[in-house]
Amino acid sequence: xxxxxxxxxxxxxxxxxxxxxxxxDVVIELVDSRIPxxxxxxxxxxxxSGKSRLLILNKADMADKLITQKWENYYxxxxxxxxxxxxxxxxxxxxxxxxxxxxxxxxxxxxEQKGFRPHADRALIxxxxxxxxxxxxxxxxxxxxxxxxxxxxxxxxxxxxxxxNTMELLDTPGILWPKFKSHEVGLYLAATGAIKEDLLxxxxxxxxxxxxxxxxxxxxxxxxxxxxxxxxxxxxxNEQDLIVALFDQIGRNRGCLMKGGSIDYDRxxxxxxxxxxxxxxxxxxxxxxxx
Numbered sequence: 630x631x632x633x634x635x636x637x638x639x640x641x642x643x644x645x646x647x648x649x650x651x652x653x654d655v656v657i658e659l660v661d662s663r664i665p666x667x668x669x670x671x672x673x674x675x676x677x678s679g680k681s682r683l684l685i686l687n688k689a690d691m692a693d694k695l696i697t698q699k700w701e702n703y704y705x706x707x708x709x710x711x712x713x714x715x716x717x718x719x720x721x722x723x724x725x726x727x728x729x730x731x732x733x734x735x736x737x738x739x740x741e742q743k744g745f746r747p748h749a750d751r752a753l754i755x756x757x758x759x760x761x762x763x764x765x766x767x768x769x770x771x772x773x774x775x776x777x778x779x780x781x782x783x784x785x786x787x788x789x790x791x792x793x794n795t796m797e798l799l800d801t802p803g804i805l806w807p808k809f810k811s812h813e814v815g816l817y818l819a820a821t822g823a824i825k826e827d828l829l830x831x832x833x834x835x836x837x838x839x840x841x842x843x844x845x846x847x848x849x850x851x852x853x854x855x856x857x858x859x860x861x862x863x864x865x866x867n868e869q870d871l872i873v874a875l876f877d878q879i880g881r882n883r884g885c886l887m888k889g890g891s892i893d894y895d896r897x898x899x900x901x902x903x904x905x906x907x908x909x910x911x912x913x914x915x916x917x918x919x920x
Contacts, residue, residue, distance in 0.1 A: 647676055649799060652751055654733050655681045657725070657798075659756030659765065662692035662713070664916045665700045667817035668757050671810065681732045683710050683752075685725070687761045690715040693914040703918040716765035725769060726750070726796045750796045759823045766790055766800055774800075817915055822906050835898035838905050839872050841915050849911045853904065854879045 656677040661668040665686060684704050689697050697713060704711040712728055714721035729750050737747040756762040767773050769792035790798045816837045818824050842850040847859035856878055860871070879885070880892035883900055887893045904910055 646753065646755070649753065650676060650680065653680060653753045653799065654736060654750050655683055655729050655752045657683045657685060657729070657752050657754045659685045659687045659754065659760045659762050661757075661760050661821055661823070662686040662689045662697045662700070663914050664817040664821055665704075665918075667814045667916055668760055668821070668823065670755070670757055673755060677753075681710075683712065683725075683728060683732065685765070686711060686713045687716055687756075687765065689713040690718055690720060691908055691912060693912055696914040696917055700918050714765070716761040716768055719768050722765060722768045726793045730795050749791075749794075751799070752796055753799045757818070757823050759821070762800070766792075766798060769793070769796070769798065820902065820905060820915060831898040831902055832894060835876075835901040836872055838901060838915070839875055840868065842910070842913070843868065843871065843875075846911070846913055849913065850875075853910050855882055 656673070658669065658673055658677075660666075686692075686697055686701060701711045701713060710728065710732065712721065712725065714725065716722060729752055733750045740747045754762060754766060770790050771793075774788075774790050788800050790800055792798050815824070816834060819829050819834045820838055839850075843859055850856065851859050854875075856875070859875075876894060876897055877892050879901065880894065880897035883897070885893045885896040885900060905913070
């Protein structure tokens with residue numbers, strides 16, 4: 630599966646963000662807790678060079694809590710300020726302005742020493758499509774301002790938004806990058822819904838998800854699809870045979886059949902992908918931090 634997606638509005642948004650960066654005190658980067666590193670745009674490091682950075686591990690309630698904590702520890706070791714949140718439920722969201730305010734304490738102190746009244750904390754909020762950015766902004770603003778959708782590409786323009794008494798947010802469209810650094814990154818993004826579905830191969834994504842479930846979450850896999858215990862110690866060669874067998878079992882158990890009773894692999898693949906996205910398989914994390 631080759632995925633390259635860089636429509637015109639994304640290139641325009643990137644130029645606009647670079648122009649606005651001089652007005653920004655803190656760059657808030659949202660990532661998907663299920664795929665933290667894969668959902669980070671490598672262009673942000675270039676655009677936000679020299680700016681204070683807050684990394685929000687969003688959708689934390691959809692992910693494996695233990696692994697999310699490992700990711701938070703990992704990013705803090707890299708020098709970031711990391712914070713877990715879930716924009717859908719509001720968990721962890723109310724603390725974000727306070728975190729940003731602490732990060733800008735030095736700026737305010739310098740202005741006050743010169744006799745100036747500090748302006749509100751100005752933060753640029755950035756994230757790839759479908760990472761929950763608009764939902765988070767609406768939570769912070771306390772009202773529905775940013776458009777929300779369950780598909781990538783809903784936000785298409787920049788706007789300033791007041792968030793409480795201390796912070797102003799610059800909303801931006803979700804931006805992907807011209808070329809993914811690896812095929813695996815594209816699969817992570819496709820699995821979680823960050824890429825438009827007309828660009829997807831559901832069978833390849835389903836196989837990718839199944840491989841992770843076999844190795845890390847075999848009990849959830851068995852429970853969801855009424856399967857016998859799954860052997861997660863399979864070799865690569867045996868794993869391929871196991872995945873074919875799982876497709877057959879899942880397709881048969883869930884009625885994904887064609888005329889004559891053969892397995893409809895396309896329907897089975899889409900079933901697996903949508904079950905993962907809709908948390909029918911539980912709180913799972915696809916990507917783990919480096920050791």
